[in-house]
Amino acid sequence: MKNIIKDTLILFAITLVAGLGLGLVYNVTANSRAMQEEKTKIEAYNTVMPGLGSFDNVSFDSVAADKYIKEQINKNETEKTIKSYNATIDEVIKAKDKSGNDLGYIITVTDNEAYGGSLQMTVGIKDDGTVMGISFLSLSETPGLGMKAKDDDFMSQFSNKKVDFFKYTKSEAKADNEINAISSATITSNAVTHGVNGAIYCVDFITGGGK
Secondary structure (H helix, E strand, O other), rough: OOOHHHHHHHOOOOOHHHHHHHHHHHHHHHHHHHHHHHHHHHHHHHHOOOOOOEEEEEEOOHHHHHHHHHHHHHOOOOOOOOOOOOEEEEEEEEEOOOOOEEEEEEEEEEEEEOOOOOOEEEEEEEEEOEEEEEEEEEEOOOOOOOOHHHHHHHHHHHHOOOOOOEEEEOOOOOOOOOEEEEOOOHHHHHHHHHHHHHHHHHHHHHHHOOO
């Protein structure tokens, strides 16, 4: 009986010390992680909005915006997609150049339709509606397949395009708003396309389209 109690106390002590150690490491590294995440975000901002000098957060009715976005998705998608729209707008900022002139909007969106569960990216959209580009903040797709979404051949298809919405195709893209899907990674292609469309519709909502 004494041995059982002794072993239990030893095990408890080991668990307690290990837990305190992990907590200490987490607290020590939390600041560094936050700084790295902020650095990654700023780099993404500059990627999707060339000439960025400063930015301000934009407040908007997220519930009404989500409703508007889904209405536009349903209205414009005449072809069946692998997964229905399931994305959230995480943040919207108003981008300005170094002189304080408006450049457009940068939208951070998380799409939950990806093969790996979810992906997060930023989308830059100028005031005239031109999509400047996309940059991933997180992407955990299959190596050699869905991870090709980070390749320039795929990402560049969303650059400098002024369209009402994008759609992907498994054959050769012929229209400005058509995106060549990644071979054997249609789910990822669908998720990215939906994320970009969500950003486009969100800007449309903020600038008056939802009224």
